Amino acid sequence: MVRGLRFKFLLLLLTVAAIALSSAIILRDLMIRDFRAFLEGQSEDKVYLVQASFEGAYERNAGWRRADLTQEVIQALGLGFETRLIDGEGNLVIDTVGALKGVSPLIKKRLDSLGLFREGAQTGPFTPYPLFLGGKQIGSLEVRELRPSKEDTFLGRSDWFLILSILLVGCIAALLSIVFSGRLTRPIEELARAASAISRGELKKRVAATRRDEVGDLARAFNTMAKNLETHESLRRKLITDVAHELRTPLGAIRGELEAMVDGLIPNDPDHLQSLYDETGRLKNLVDGIEDLNQAESSILSLKREHIAVRPFLENMVELFRTRFHQKGVELKIEGDTGQELYADPDRLSQIMVNLLSNALKATGEGGHVSILVKPVDGGLAITVRDSGSGIREEDFPFIFERFYRGPGGGLGIGLTIVKEIAEAHGARIEAESAPGAGSSFTILFPPEAVHNSS
Numbered sequence: 001m002v003r004g005l006r007f008k009f010l011l012l013l014l015t016v017a018a019i020a021l022s023s024a025i026i027l028r029d030l031m032i033r034d035f036r037a038f039l040e041g042q043s044e045d046k047v048y049l050v051q052a053s054f055e056g057a058y059e060r061n062a063g064w065r066r067a068d069l070t071q072e073v074i075q076a077l078g079l080g081f082e083t084r085l086i087d088g089e090g091n092l093v094i095d096t097v098g099a100l101k102g103v104s105p106l107i108k109k110r111l112d113s114l115g116l117f118r119e120g121a122q123t124g125p126f127t128p129y130p131l132f133l134g135g136k137q138i139g140s141l142e143v144r145e146l147r148p149s150k151e152d153t154f155l156g157r158s159d160w161f162l163i164l165s166i167l168l169v170g171c172i173a174a175l176l177s178i179v180f181s182g183r184l185t186r187p188i189e190e191l192a193r194a195a196s197a198i199s200r201g202e203l204k205k206r207v208a209a210t211r212r213d214e215v216g217d218l219a220r221a222f223n224t225m226a227k228n229l230e231t232h233e234s235l236r237r238k239l240i241t242d243v244a245h246e247l248r249t250p251l252g253a254i255r256g257e258l259e260a261m262v263d264g265l266i267p268n269d270p271d272h273l274q275s276l277y278d279e280t281g282r283l284k285n286l287v288d289g290i291e292d293l294n295q296a297e298s299s300i301l302s303l304k305r306e307h308i309a310v311r312p313f314l315e316n317m318v319e320l321f322r323t324r325f326h327q328k329g330v331e332l333k334i335e336g337d338t339g340q341e342l343y344a345d346p347d348r349l350s351q352i353m354v355n356l357l358s359n360a361l362k363a364t365g366e367g368g369h370v371s372i373l374v375k376p377v378d379g380g381l382a383i384t385v386r387d388s389g390s391g392i393r394e395e396d397f398p399f400i401f402e403r404f405y406r407g408p409g410g411g412l413g414i415g416l417t418i419v420k421e422i423a424e425a426h427g428a429r430i431e432a433e434s435a436p437g438a439g440s441s442f443t444i445l446f447p448p449e450a451v452h453n454s455s
């Protein structure tokens, strides 16, 4: 957990918070230093004023008269000082405590309500300041600053603010890290769990991919990968089952004949050997067909799409089949709106056309005709191969797209399976129509995303 993303996130946020707070502390210290210097300057100015007022009273009264000094003491108190006046002989003339005893109860009450001074509450030494008149020292004024002053209260509070903000920022950083790291790590943990499930063979496992950020992209890529794996795996299993099934029959036949030869039940002559040889030829064709099928199936996962102009593409196909059709006396033509472009894998598209045209040629006798029809349908494109051949028997029709299914006189029974798989890999659909004796038609319906109009 210490190495986990959650912990790292918390550490990161706390570090950022600590840096921010340290700079706040440094800033506050600098400000307070300036503020104290300013306060000290202000305090000296005030003391100077108090001195002047006492010296003024001495001059006014031509000496120290205790009864006339109360106002000066109260004024000094108002400026934040407790005072003691000592005359030239060193005797105490008046002090704040004494002066307050002499004031009227009304003034005393007002002063108390201001909370400026409480007897015995002050600590710290008095600072003496000499008093002069006409260059001659007339006494000294001892001054003690009242604490806490409003400024001290302000400084004290700023300390509290700082402590509170440290606590607050720390809590917010912790809370944010818990919330955000949770949001960030939860989908990653889910992905990690899904990945291990897939590695255990649970190929159906998917993750939620609703987020629109990079984590969402990762989840979508993961789901696509999982889907491809699942498709691949199910194709592989089905292929192995079907291939084993298809190989078993000819292999069984070869084995049976060989056994019979070994047992002397059938002669080991050229006719029987030829029949065995033919059987191995069929096996070889089957293996080649399986190879084609395998390629078609893997194309589901790896199409190399290009923009293909339909007309030249189909003309090439016709050219490829011209001799074979000609030899059999079957007409082959292209019809419809061919000024289109398809966005498809050209090699796979050729494979579709080769398989459909081969089947059509196989089923059509001399004098028959085959046409390739191109027609836009609902924004997409339909390519139909229609023949006037034998048609498909009703009992065969539901199975013609099944792997290794073949009708009478059929080949390996994989041509249409390949066509269907390639078409579906392009997002296209395949439809077949047939009436026994009246020909067949096979249509590939390409969706709008696979079509580009070049006219």
Ligand code: ADP
Residues within 6 Å of the ligand: 355, 359, 360, 363, 387, 389, 390, 391, 392, 396, 400, 401, 405, 406, 407, 408, 409, 410, 411, 412, 413, 414, 415, 416, 417, 439, 440
């Ligand atoms: P194959 O042609 O190797 O037998 P396919 O998968 O291409 O295998 O076709 C499966 C079966 O469908 C064929 O054996 C045949 O009976 C039938 N078929 C396909 N195309 C046509 C067609 N154009 N006309 C008549 N029958 C067809």
